[in-house]
Amino acid sequence: MQTPSVALPRRHLAWPIAIALGLLLLRLFTNTRYGFHRDELALLDDARQLAWGYVAYPPLTPSLARISLELFGDSLTGFRLFAALAQSLSVVLAALIARELGGRRGAQIIAALVAALMPFSMIAGGVMQYVSIDYLWWVLLAWLLLRLVNSGDARWWLAIGAAIGVGMLTKYTMLFCVAGIVVGTLATPLRAHLTSRWLWAGVAVSLLLFLPNALWQWQHEFVSLDFLEAIHARDMRIGRTDDFLLGQLYANAGPLALPIWLMGLGWLAFSGAARRYRVLAWMYAVPLLLFAVAQGRAYYMAPAYPMLAAAGCVAAERWLRARQPLGTGIRRIGAGALATWIILMAVGSGVLGLQLSPVNSTGWRISRAVHDNFAEQIGWQELTTEVARIYRSLPAEERMHTAIFANNYGEAGAINLYGPRHGLPTAISPINSYWYRGYGSTPPRTVIVLGDTREGVADTPGECVPVGRVSNRFGVLNEETRDHPEIFICRNLRVRWADVWPQMHSFG
Structure with a gap:
């Protein structure tokens, strides 16, 4: 089966890559304004004492922190390099997702820009936490599933299994993403792969990668389950799990990105043109339902929005192409509205997520009203x-x-x-x-x-x-x-x- 991306020039990715590199450079120059976050201080200690598991998280993020320590010492910029890199890679992957969905250059560029400017991603790129790294694996899995769908090559299950295994070594909420993939596989033509040895080889790869941490948990009486139970009880007591569904409208992708990702979700779920990509809709809907039932925090769903935004960009592009040719005046109005939209997103997310504002300035107070990441530094x-x-x-x-x-x-x-x-x-x-x-x-x-x-x-x-x-x-x-x-x-x-x-x- 031919993939729609075959006919799309690779040079179209130049702009998304440039956006990702620009974001990474911006991080390198702005991630030092305040200081280490309380979560980073604990991570530093764990990085000095490597193990196959920790009470609060699996071992991958402390291992990356240890590499940072070896390379850069206790430099803030160096310590946060992997978090910044994960978000920049997610930007490129959002463009690649749009490409796999059949999006042309415009859709790929806008998908990259929207992914770069999502408030959660903007904040996550400035603090070295396991949520920053976990974000990457969800976006990567969406792209890998599309490669599987478009190519028909079952060997992609090996890469999918590896991404799941590494994701489990990063954050245990990867299980919710896996649940979405499982349901999506059963509910779409991908179920034909259930008889493929490559799918089960991918399962084996994911289990083998996770095995060392599973053994650590067994040796420590699955202490992380006690941790998660205690933290969840605390979160419910102080209201951190309130308004989970409402929070999806503004907390992760931001209110300005709401129309584009809703369009993407609707296109994936209901459009005949996107029927073959419906696994992505399941990959969103199942974790959303499970987190809502489990009363999780709103940001647990943040990694799912780059793929929806990419789908929305493709859907919008297809809608516009179907109405060609547009008059010069309409095109100019559209270009102006698009530029204004991107600028507003950039300003809003920049104030919230970038470490630019002096402490106690207006920008600081605005970000402080939304999150406490800067104050805890x-x-x-x-x-x-x-x-x-x-x-x-x-x-x-x-x-x-x-x-x-x-x-x-x-x-x-x-x-x-x-x-x-x-x-x-x-x-x-x-x-x-x-x-x-x-x-x-x-x-x-x-x-x-x-x-x-x-x-x-x-x-x-x-x-x-x-x-x-x-x-x-x-x-x-x-x-x-x-x-x-x-x-x-x-x-x-x-x-x-x-x-x-x-x-x-x-x-x-």
Whole structure:
């Protein structure tokens, strides 16, 4: 079977590639404005202690972070390179998806621009998190499925299986994407491949890639399930799972991209011309339904929108071609409207996602009203400096038996990143994978406590008093300065660490 992309010149991809490279360069110059995000600080620690699994995520993202550390040290730009690269590759893949759907140069370029300017992608390219890398695998899978459909070559199942396996090593929500692919395969002519050895070889590839992490989970009593249960309960309690379906209209692709991806979804689901590509509609609809039932966060569906936007661009292009020739005046009005639309998307997403605005400026406040990613990058060095002041104020003998106890992974990561230059010991923490690393070679007698409140330390079997306060030079309110700004020191601990530590494991 001939693929529609065969007759389309490869030079049409020059513009999408240029857009992706331009976005990558923009990232390299703007990803250093603030500081490490709390999630990145934990990732840095995990990257220094590689394993086949971690409580909060599978091992691929820490492995990429380790490569960044080896190549660039603790450079913000270097650390975020893979996140930025993943988003730029997704831009090219969106154009390739449009190409596989039969889109010409205009559809490919617009698909690339829309994918580049989606708010979630814009934010994800500036923070090294597993969601940034997970985004790429969903978009890649959409393109691989189209290659399978258009070529009829069952060997593409090997690549699909590899992408699923790598996706499972990135984020476990890949299972929801897989559910969409399975239903889409059964509900479309792709079900003919069920008798192909290549499909089952692809399944085997995905399982083999995921096997090391599955074994790690088994050895650790599937602790990530406990983590996910705890986090989901917290999210529901504080309202992070509210308005999941409504959030699809604005939170991921942005409100300005709504018409184009809705057009793409409708075209894939109902148009006879797109019947052979209906697997992509299932790839969207099934995860959407499953996440809605499971009460997931709205952004879990973000990776599905580049393929829908690409389909929308192709559908719009086909609609316009069917009405050719258009008059010169109409073409000029259309070109002007298109340029205005792209500029508005660029301005909106740039303000929300790029680290351009000075702290507390108008642009900062606009982005702060939408997300807290920038605010959670502020103040970590000041926190470490304050802890160092408290630590140095202790008698030398007491310092030898003093631990820094962090109640969240951001604090622990900050102490471990910035603390060595102040002579601080490695932080201990009961949170996530930190708990497995224990409380040190000798039980501490004095503890400097971060991330707690007076009510929280009141039941500590010891004498706890406030000795400092977390602040930052910008006066930014974030989790540290708003929720638990006081730092405590606890002495005369009536506790046997070997007995209490096994009961202290917590998730966050």
